[in-house]
Amino acid sequence: MTTFTARDADLMALDNALRVGDRVALHGIPGVGKTQLALAWAHRRADQFDIAWQVRAADRLAAVAGVAQLAESLGLTVGTDLEQAATVVVTALCGRDRWLLIFDDATPAAVRGLIPPRNGHVLLTSRNPNWETVAHTQEVDLLSPESAATLLTRTGDRSGETTVDATTLQLxxxxxxxxxxxxxxxxxxxxxxxxxxxxxxxxxxxxxxxxxxxxxxxxxxxxxxxxxxxxxxxxxxxxxxxxxxxxxxxxxxxxxxxxxxxxxxxxxxxxxxxxxxxxxxxxxxxxxxxxxxxxxxxxxxxxxxxxxxxxxxxxxxxxxxGWWRFWVRRTTWAQVAADALSAALPSRTDDPEEWPRIARLYPHVTAVAQDLPASADRTAGLLLGACGLYAKRRGELKEAKRLLAEAHSRLHRRLGATHQDTLTALNNLAEVLIKLGELADGQALHERALGARRQILGPDHRDTLTSMNDLAEALARSGNFADARTMHEEVLAARRRVLGNDHYDTLVSMNNFAIVLARLGHLADAQAMHEETLAATRRRRGDNHPDTLGSANNLAGVLAKLGRLVEARAMQAEALAAVRRILGDDHPHTLTAMTTFANILAMQGELVEARAMHRQILSARQRVLGDRHRDTVASRDKLAQIEEALGRPGSAEQ
Structure with missing residues (x-):
């Protein structure tokens, strides 16, 4: 760190601050050297730490991802849910010593909940000076004239003296x-x-x-x-x-x-x-x-x-x-960057194996999209839409809603309301609204997308059938199972005819139709269709894909309702372990799988164990989805039923 020998006084002050407390925030203007000071201190004190980790913390997603990536170095097994993985890392750090976290370019909102409350050391660098409730603060100021001139002339050899002349001082x-x-x-x-x-x-x-x-x-x-x-x-x-x-x-x-x-x-x-x-x-x-x-x-x-x-x-x-430069509209670097990101971004946002690469590109996509002019709204909309689908698959539904809403707005502005790209964005946004529990708004958008697609593309187009499937799912979520069954049956027949029995869309329809059949009490028919769906999904996706695990969860739930509890429990225990490993504890799919397993425990009479798991589910859903989401309400009701069966009514509210 040859360029920071001029910061010896600051390094000494940082040493003193970290002897008093183990959390210090370095603040100052851009370019003043906050990050380099933190790294120089870490370099000089490297023998004091088994782990030193730098996290970019300018925004929440980057900070969470940076902390989550530390899991591998700590030997922790976490899923792909970044927030949950980061929580696991923070908890693990609280139980060990000799570690250093550097949150670079931090904001209070970005690092909320990510600073371990005990053990180890934490350095923050920030333009914001207001960290008193979190850490000791130390301002990083401009260099003195002599230190600045010395830095200019230093070559890296600290053994010799450097000569500072009037020109260097002037520079x-x-x-x-x-x-x-x-x-x-x-x-x-x-x-x-x-x-x-x-x-x-x-x-x-x-x-x-x-x-x-x-x-x-x-x-x-x-x-x-x-x-x-x-x-x-x-x-x-x-x-x-x-x-x-x-x-x-x-x-x-x-x-x-x-x-x-x-x-x-x-x-x-x-x-x-x-x-x-x-x-x-x-x-x-x-x-x-x-x-x-x-x-x-x-x-x-x-x-x-x-x-x-x-x-x-x-x-x-x-x-x-070239001479023709005056006649061609100028392309900005932001557009060049957007084109490169479009080429580099994986097309399969639903594939967990691609998620690490998407996570690395994600901050660049969202930043570049903001810089694109209105003439590039289509490019921006498609990029934001891809990131929105990734966020949805990761279970980050509020972020998905924000990205997909902006994607739809920009595509609508550039292409019009009835363009296929606009309708796809509209349908994706509606799907996220449904998952967030905003059922009326989501269903209304699905109906708009379906009406336009039927008129423009025809009843058997793949996009039209997607809208029908999603609208049927919205109807089921609203409790309208009879209409949902009719629509799912129509979509399934059309997809089998148009796409074939083993097409991914057909398998989605089979799964959704079987769920509705089970809700209507047709358990034998639901079991047969779930078994067929699970076998085909395993062939197409593999044993550990989230779609396969979701299909196994649905089959286990039906088997339990049919009284085949031992078989259902074994199947669901395996599926739950896999979905936790892949998606993390707080992902909505994981919470659904936990609910199924907790219900099986209750049906087997293991009410104490079922209560413990339902409490965990309720806490996570309150944190992830909010108190008023229908899944949270269902968890609260189920926990109240178990508490009543155990003779302790009222504990669910507590």
């Missing part, structure tokens, strides 16, 4: 004693062999131009970034374009292979060639790292937020080559 002053700007100046001189005087001259020339455009928010960083970009271009022609692309993504770890998804259209040819040539791509990244424009760690690329802001402001779009 430090010109750069505002801001560590980010100073480090870029030092890196530039080291990479190019230029002197501080050369760099000062380049910065002065740039700032003279800036006086004519006083809207610049960070003039010091503006100057250093401009100089670094020029130097990068002189070393590798593609490097400036590559960092411009990276700057238009989220301030989150960027997978290295995302850049290889950049297409040839709308970008300089040298960039397209470089990202598809592994050696040239590695060299371009090396140039950017040497000039302190990016940081490469653990297989991911990171760019400082302040540097990204400056690059985005000055370089919103790639250059348009």
């Amino acid at each position: 430090a002053e010109r750069l505002g004693y801001l560590p980010l700007a100073l480090e870029q100046a030092r890196a530039y001189c080291a990479a190019t062999g230029r002197t501080p005087a050369d760099y000062l001259n380049a910065v002065q020339q740039h700032r003279l131009l800036q006086y004519e455009t006083p809207q610049a928010q960070h003039p010091t960083i503006d100057a250093t970034i401009t100089v670094a970009l020029r130097a990068a271009g002189q070393i590798h022609a593609a490097a400036p374009y590559l960092v411009q692309f990276l700057a238009h993504l989220a301030v989150a770890p960027i997978p290295r292979d995302l850049c290889t998804a950049i297409g040839a259209r709308h970008v300089p040819a040298v960039l397209s060639r470089t990202v598809h040539d592994p050696a040239a791509y590695d060299r371009a990244l090396q140039v950017l790292a040497e000039l302190a424009l990016v940081n490469i760690r653990n297989g991911a690329i990171r760019i400082h937020q302040l540097a990204a802001e400056v690059i985005r402001r000055h370089h919103p779009a790639p250059p348009r080559p």
Whole structure:
């Protein structure tokens, strides 16, 4: 950490603060070096920790995902539900010592519930100074003139003295004693062999131009970034374009292979060639790292937020080559990033094996979508829709609702109400509303989507049948089982005729129809259809896919109602263990499987065990779905019944 020898006083203050308390928040302006100070302290005290873990905490999803990823290093078995996995990690850390968590660029909302209340050490870096209720606070200020000049001249060899001349002091002053700007100046001189005087001259020339455009928010960083970009271009022609692309993504770890998804259209040819040539791509990244424009760690690329802001402001779009550039509408870097994300994002959002990759791309999709102009509403809508479906499958229903609502809005604005993409987004949004318990609104949207699809696509189109299936499921959720049965029966017959018996959509219809049959008391017919569905789903999806486990849950529930309790319990115990492992304890599918198993326990007379599990289910549903959701109400009612059977009425409310 050679660049932070100038922070010895701050490191000593941090040492003292952590002796008093084991939670410290470092706060200060962007670019002042909060993160580097935290990392420098961790580096110097590495022998005190068995585990040191850095978490990007600028938003809730990133913070939760970062903490959840620590589970593997701790040897913990968790499902794919990020919130639940993070809770398991926090609990585990409370029971051990010699660990350090660094929450980088944190906000109070993002880290709520993620800071272990005891043992270990926690460092937070933040622009927000208001952390008194959480941690001891320490402000990170600009460097002193002498420390700033020393940083500029340091080469990495701490054994020798460095000489600070008047030019170096003048350069430090010109750069505002801001560590980010100073480090870029030092890196530039080291990479190019230029002197501080050369760099000062380049910065002065740039700032003279800036006086004519006083809207610049960070003039010091503006100057250093401009100089670094020029130097990068002189070393590798593609490097400036590559960092411009990276700057238009989220301030989150960027997978290295995302850049290889950049297409040839709308970008300089040298960039397209470089990202598809592994050696040239590695060299371009090396140039950017040497000039302190990016940081490469653990297989991911990171760019400082302040540097990204400056690059985005000055370089919103790639250059348009050729004489025809004046006649072609300009494509922004955000659109280039959106195209790359569209190519890189897995198409199967329902496949748990793809979820880790989607999670890495997720913050970039949501950030880029916000920057896309109205002309790119279709691209934004499709990207947000894919992330919304991923959030739905992960059980993050409120986030799914937000993403799918925005996706529908942007598609509707760009394509109109009756375009197939708009209707798909409308149908997906309706499905999430139903799962959230907003039955009337969800059913109304399903009816709109179905009416439009019937009129435009015809009664037997796959999308029309999807809308019919989803509307039938909404009817069943509302308790209208007779109409739901009629519609499910019609959809199942059509899907068998149009798509075949083993098509995924047909299996969905079989499952849903069997559920309605069971609710209407036709248990033998329901059992036969569930068995057929489970066998076919296992063939198509495998034993551990959530759809297979859901089908097993439904069959076990019917077997229990038929009195085959031993068989039902064995089947459900196996399914519950698998769904917990894959989806986590708080996922709605897991809670459904737990409910089925708890009901089987109650039917076998094991009321105490059933009560304990129903209490756990109720607590989770209150936390995940809210007190008024129909599933929460059902859990409360079931627990009250068991309490009454045990002779303790009223405990459910407690």
